[in-house]
Amino acid sequence: MKEAYKQATYAFEEDEIPIGAVIVCNNRIIAKAYNQTEKLNDVTAHAEMLAFTAASEYLGNKYLHDCTLYVTVEPCVMCAGASYWAQLKRVVFGTTEPKRGYRRVGNLLHPKTEMVSGIMADECAALMASFFANKRN
């Protein structure tokens, strides 16, 4: 999650909503990404989506059965839907997202996917709060 947080700070520096993600397979980071929706002008360019694509490219497999996604903020519906298709082993996220997080809709993850929340939640939440406070000022 520390590396995911570092990715989120890169997004912050580029004036993107600061969310970062990494994918770990067999104790190795195989993909890192941060939100780039503004830079790429593309709503699909969330950190998780970019990380899924990169991890599949690396593994040569669209399924990420042995992989854990670490992401700084609770995934949205789109990203949870993508993780369903990828059938990840585990999704670990930092802070919750009551408004746009997937859990307000229900459990959208694959039945095989374990979910863990609250890792480095305070740091991840503070980075988001700082971003939106800057935007308001």
Next chain:
Amino acid sequence: MKEAYKQATYAFEEDEIPIGAVIVCNNRIIAKAYNQTEKLNDVTAHAEMLAFTAASEYLGNKYLHDCTLYVTVEPCVMCAGASYWAQLKRVVFGTTEPKRGYRRVGNLLHPKTEMVSGIMADECAALMASFFANKRN
């Protein structure tokens, strides 16, 4: 929808689940795509997702407020989630997808997005049925 269906046949020919999508803005098709999850080894490469990215690239805008998505099959949770972020004007789909369609979860579209279903539903459903029948044989 005829063009979306044509896109779906391209997917069929390439042994991909035959789903096609187009995006129309001001009566012009600005993006066309078909499912390429196998070819690209990427669960995020659904027809709709590729079409959203292409349309945003074309318009230079991540929002697709004046756009209609035509897609041959009811979108999945991921694609509905992406359409939420893009805030499409309209989503028009062909055949329903009771198992993997977004509607089994609830209305995931943006409140501003109008939804129309059942356009060329029989043709779109037949193409899917033909694909899965071939797979079983």
